[in-house]
Amino acid sequence: MYPAPFRYHRAATLDDAIGRLVGIGEGARALAGGQTLLVWLKMRFDEPTDLVDIGRIPGLDAIEHDTKGVRIGALATHARIARSPLAKQIPIVGDCANGIADNQVRSRGTIGGSLAAGDPSCDWPVLLTTLDATVHCRGPAGARTLPADGFVQDLYATRLEAGELITGVSFALPGKGSAGAYVGFKRCAPAFPTSSVGVQLTLNGDDCTQARIALGSAALTTIRAQAAEAELSGRTLNAQVIARAAEAAAAAADPVPDQRGSPAFKRSLIDALVKRGVEVARRRARGETVEVSHEYY
């Protein structure tokens, strides 16, 4: 429960952090809120020689939005996002931010860290995939952007290069008739979700013109349920259509058996959560206020 010894560096600027990470090389890890990394260090699953603390780099935690879109700095904590006007304006963001772990963790954990962890159970990669977000990165070779969809490539592996850091994420404001929901199921507040689902629909009445569905804890990475999206896009929503989409999403999942349940149970959860997510998105598109998030005992 105590990490192996390491050197601690506090980076003053982004360039300072990148410089140190590149200079130290393989043994270095970037530390933001510590939600994932500190647990790993305490269990000694990982024993880096150096931690570069990026948590106090100024300007990386802004939450901004204008008519065109939303930009969230990598260091914005789940709690700050949950309390921001953004979470009210785009309820799916609030669903996600409010549902992560417990209050203490939400006050430390960051959106950038959640993406960089590459854990299939993390919530933000699912939400950002649902919203077709862009990940902003900067590394020794300069700045670049990557789509959130596919950013996590494999279990605990992302598309970040050595010394490269996430600086923020951005996504377009949902357009007219577009609404979404992020719903999950977990055993208790601090547990990782057993399953989670993000749904974003563009609706004209009950006619669905566009759908995006992403699944968390459903495979070794966040996955997009494109077959499920195809069941909804261009169709008039009714129970049968939604059931087919839910079934397609469950079929797309490849969950691993673990403490949280068998693959069959997790697939049945995904089926239920897709139906719930679509239902909430429909109601929100009609202007209703609906509170959802993770469900637990």
Next chain:
Amino acid sequence: MGWTGTSVRRKEDDRLVRGRGLFTDDELEPGMLHLHILRSPYAHARIVRIDTAAAEALPGVACVLTGREVAAQCEPFMQIGPPPCDKIRDLPMAVDKVVFQGEPVAVVAAATVALAEDAAQLIDVEYEMLEAVVEAEDALSDRSILHEAAGTNRTWQGVFEYGDVEGAFRDAASVVRIPRMKFHRFASTPLEPNACIAEWTRQGSVEFLCNNSFPGFAQQLLAPGLRLKADQLHIRTYDVGGSFGNKIWNYVYMALAALASKKAGGRRVKWTETRTEHLLGSGHGNERTYLDTEVALDRDGVITAVRSRHIDDCGAYTRYEPLGCVIWSQVLPATYKLRNMRIDFTQTVTNKCPVVPNRGYSRMQQLWFMERIVDICAHELGIPADEMRLKNYITQFPYETPNGCVYDSGNYPAMLAKGKELIGWDRWQREIAAGRKAGRLIGIGIGTTLDSGTNNFGQARIVNPFLPFSGNSEVCTMRLDIEGAVVVCLGTTPSGQGHETSASQVVADVLGIDPSMVYVRPGFDTAWNTFVGHSGTYASQFAVTGLSAVHGAAQKLKAEMRRLAAFMLEAAEEDLEFGTGAQGPEVRVKGTDKAINYWYMANLVNNNNAMLDESLGDVTLNVRHVYRPPFKVPDTERKFGNLTLTYAAQLHIAVVEVSRETCRPQVLAYAAVDDCGTLINPQIAHGQVHGATSHGIGAALMECLDYDETGNLLTATFSDYCPITALNIPDIAWGNIETPSPFSYNGAKGMGEGGGAPLHTMSAAIQDALHGAGVIVTGSHHSAPRLFEILQQPNRDEAVSVERRGGKQGRR
């Protein structure tokens, strides 16, 4: 009794809420060493080689200990069980092989706890894997034996048979058969993990500051284990953050800390368990399998007989077990009046963490079994659950059970009526019926349970006739301090139960003063001479043993004060009264202003004794009282006798809905009715009910210590084990009735364990919700994934069968 029965504000809270408590880990001083335990990653393996050189060479490391060294300096701990348990070599550290994941294989004492862990990582252990047995029935095949010297994994077996079981089955109107049920493994998880600080002094004694909850017992095991005299162990506790029985067992770790201190030249060594260590190696609750259960009933649905085979899984070492093999029989027939029972009880070791008494210890497994029987029979015979209970409840008290236990008092039908009123039974019946029509899986369930308190240690002899244990006792010492303060020392080890407060209330009532004028020392200390072999906090007994000791001591002190006051005031003893005057607590001559205050009385005895007459030579104002409940040694052949003094009862009712979408069981309403006899401090009792209820709900819905087939614990962190927290506890409607115990001076019954009431209640409610879907609840854990599996494959056809016979009236 002015203060008894009032919710006096808890004295302990002042320091606790201000962060001024002293928990073992709070103690820190320069030069103290920190212990890290290297634990086995494997459940069953031979230790081929251990190389500690690199660890010992790390700067800051004071010493490293391995099993060989420990074995050379220790005697194996006494085993309670009869042969073959006596062959089990139980040392605080594995020597040649490990028998559970998490068993200590080496320890490091170093300048910091992080350094100790760094060093432990440098210890090279070579293991040779052995086959692990994790299921009780598998272990009983002896295909892989844990303790080779014992020759078998079967550590205890006995038949508990009473009445005319064969006759009852012959005459039964119906027989219900339930081939298999299972009570799962969990632990009630105290907020503060195990911890101790040990110092092997130059004088050869050992000083312990720890959070052991049964030091009277720990001392008897530790002293011979460490090859010391009992008086050479100075054991102290102070604030303890919960125990629930789990901390009875940490003497094993106290021994390791003591040996590390010895090797480190007598420096103080602190060990504080981490959460993962706690889940892996601190002690779990008993896991029990019930096989071939048969229930005989008469034409009215009255249960006339039960026979069954029970297999208890006690993990890798028997230790405090196999007391669990008899403790369940304190509540053999639960709250029901059947007279014919036959339980064939077997205990086995498995390659899992050893079990330890856990809130509701061994009784809740039996109560759950009986409650499942009642509910399954009710559902299968079409009798409503409440009527089924009313048909079968014991109603006359005191009641002698078939095995000689005496239920002191109770009123189960009144509790049921109160529970139904609290939850709104009739309204829920309508809502459930409407809900089911709409396709909802919704049900209501009753759990009746007993919290048997103040155990007769004589029951240990039913397990092993040669054990030198019987009865029970507890101590209080009390004195009028040199300045006239009333100072009270207890033999108990409170871990949140408010003993300082309740004891003050009792003393205040005896002396006619305010509880704030009574100082009860926090914690336990062998140096106070306030302990016996039974001393500790366990088995739901403080209100009886602890407070009876306090009451006895207060009366002895009062008698001395009365004699002293009569002499000084030149009055007859019967003309005196105790109370509080202008100069504080005093004894005065009734109807006059002639009085002597406590300060002067203490002054006379301690500083000013030439004033006193020779006839007062024996007055010391420093008394000791040992309370002994009126127990006899049970008949070990017949397994018959009174095993517990008091029987508090709980009746819980829950409404639960299982989501068709997610299979999540959601508690829609919960009511808990408690009867622990006369309440001493209602608020404390209420808090205990709330805590026990929460623990039980957590156990039923969330918590399970799951192992894979290799003996690897799958729930070794809180995010996997998911202990219940405030976020998961439903609103609990609380009700209370008082049926005073005729066997305690104050009418109180021990309480706090709650008998696992929510486990029975949740199983009953889920049974009710899912019976229509073809489900019989035969397990005690109801997580969503488990409910999903059972709904996928409804089990009613295999789980139960009913044989109905015409004709004869079944016998009672």
